[in-house]
Amino acid sequence: MTWLSRSPPVPGTGGRNRLLFTLLQSVPYLIALAVLVIELTPAHFIYTGPFLTAVPALAAVTLGPRGTTAAAALALAISVTTATYNGAWGTLQVYSNFLALALVSVAGFITSRAMQERRQRELDQIRRIAVAAQEVVLRPVPARMGPLLAGSLCLAAGTGARVGGDLYEAVQTRYGVRMIVGDVRGKGLSAVRAVAVALGAFREAVHYEDDLVEVMNRCAAALRREVAVPGAYGQEVLLEGFTTALIAQVPADPVVQLVNRGHPPPLLLHQGRATPLMPSLPSPPLGLEDLISDLPEKPESYAFHPGDRLLLYTDGVIEARNPDNEFFALPEAMEGIGVGPSPPEFLEQLRQALIRHTGGDLADDVAMILADRFDGTAGSPSGGADVG
Numbered sequence: 226m227t228w229l230s231r232s233p234p235v236p237g238t239g240g241r242n243r244l245l246f247t248l249l250q251s252v253p254y255l256i257a258l259a260v261l262v263i264e265l266t267p268a269h270f271i272y273t274g275p276f277l278t279a280v281p282a283l284a285a286v287t288l289g290p291r292g293t294t295a296a297a298a299l300a301l302a303i304s305v306t307t308a309t310y311n312g313a314w315g316t317l318q319v320y321s322n323f324l325a326l327a328l329v330s331v332a333g334f335i336t337s338r339a340m341q342e343r344r345q346r347e348l349d350q351i352r353r354i355a356v357a358a359q360e361v362v363l364r365p366v367p368a369r370m371g372p373l374l375a376g377s378l379c380l381a382a383g384t385g386a387r388v389g390g391d392l393y394e395a396v397q398t399r400y401g402v403r404m405i406v407g408d409v410r411g412k413g414l415s416a417v418r419a420v421a422v423a424l425g426a427f428r429e430a431v432h433y434e435d436d437l438v439e440v441m442n443r444c445a446a447a448l449r450r451e452v453a454v455p456g457a458y459g460q461e462v463l464l465e466g467f468t469t470a471l472i473a474q475v476p477a478d479p480v481v482q483l484v485n486r487g488h489p490p491p492l493l494l495h496q497g498r499a500t501p502l503m504p505s506l507p508s509p510p511l512g513l514e515d516l517i518s519d520l521p522e523k524p525e526s527y528a529f530h531p532g533d534r535l536l537l538y539t540d541g542v543i544e545a546r547n548p549d550n551e552f553f554a555l556p557e558a559m560e561g562i563g564v565g566p567s568p569p570e571f572l573e574q575l576r577q578a579l580i581r582h583t584g585g586d587l588a589d590d591v592a593m594i595l596a597d598r599f600d601g602t603a604g605s606p607s608g609g610a611d612v613g
Contacts, residue, residue, distance in 0.1 A: 246287070253284040253296045257303055264307035277304060278325045285333030285340075293337045297330035362421045366395035366594060368568075370402045372531075373475055373596045376568030378576060380541075380591040391539045391592035392420040396431050401476035403431040403440070404594055406488065406537040408469045422451045423468065437474050437524040441484045444470060445511040452512075467512035471537060474524065475596065481529040484521060486510050489543060492559055493527065494534035499556035502527045531600040534564050534571075541589035545579055553582045568595040 260277045262268075277300050284296035304322060313319045366377040375395055390409035395402060405427050409419045426447035430440045448468060471488035475481050483491070483502060487510035490501040504525060509517050529535060536559060545553040558578050562571055572595055579591070 482524040
């Protein structure tokens with residue numbers, strides 16, 4: 226949803242470029258139509274063989290192997306139709322046209338297939354690099370931390386590379402388990418850089434700052450320093466940039482303490498009911514501190530008993546829409562899954578429900594941390610999941 230930067234448009238994805246590419250894809254069929262019109266009218270004295278041969282050749286450039294095959298089949302059908310209509314069967318010219326059309330079609334198909342395979346290899350390599358880059362920044366949370374069993378999930382909208390602008394982390398400290406989720410604007414390397422800055426500040430501060438509010442302030446300061454680097458960001462970023470973030474702390478006591486800076490409230494599943502932990506006083510996202518004078522001075526506490534399940538998430542979850550433009554009902558989905566599955570199983574079921582709801586078309590990035598509180602004296606969660 227938000228952050229410090231807006232991703233620059235990807236070459237080829239602008240409206241004008243898409244229109245131009247669509248026109249280029251139409252050229253082979255327009256040529257085929259022109260040849261058909263010429264051959265079925267008094268203008269058929271014009272020699273159209275070279276034009277028809279160009280149809281599969283041009284299709285190979287923009288339409289891929291299947292499109293090339295379709296264009297070649299169309300050109301062949303037109304050749305047969307026009308030869309029959311004009312009574313040209315038996316002439317050397319007709320057979321020469323068929324031979325040329327066959328050779329160009331085969332060459333075009335082979336070339337198009339090779340180009341497609343090369344592009345796929347390049348895309349696979351880019352995705353591997355992107356996944357490796359993000360996994361360095363967004364590592365999976367530990368399965369067990371103090372009184373918690375945990376799991377994490379991160380998905381990026383509309384890409385297979387999983388490089389997006391959401392962040393999460395969970396660290397066990399002397400103050401308890403501390404977790405963060407955040408949402409940054411943009412995707413790609415600029416967003417990953419911002420995520421790295423925020424997470425770096427969080428991972429450092431959680432071990433030395435006893436005040437949870439101060440941990441959040443350290444993250445905000447790190448992002449301000451990043452924006453202040455001369456020439457690092459454009460004017461639009463400097464005017465509009467901000468980050469939503471939520472930091473949670475689970476101490477030994479049966480509570481969870483929260484500092485929320487403009488982020489969706491976490492959900493607490495207690496006795497089968499999912500309840501949002503709303504802040505008593507809404508606070509602005511990081512980067513917009515100048516808009517309000519009274520920032521929170523201490524975290525807010527909520528009951529978090531053994532057997533409860535806490536879900537931290539980004540707005541890509543609750544703002545996911547189905548084809549009927551309906552939002553994803555996260556509390557109902559959480560209640561439907563319940564406390565039986567382990568955190569990884571729960572997140573997988575939630576991911577599947579989200580994909581079913583959206584038809585596999587996520588419009589925004591998704592990041593989640595699930596934390597189960599269990600009775601440490603029993604050595605296992607109260608819900609019965611295996612500590613494994």
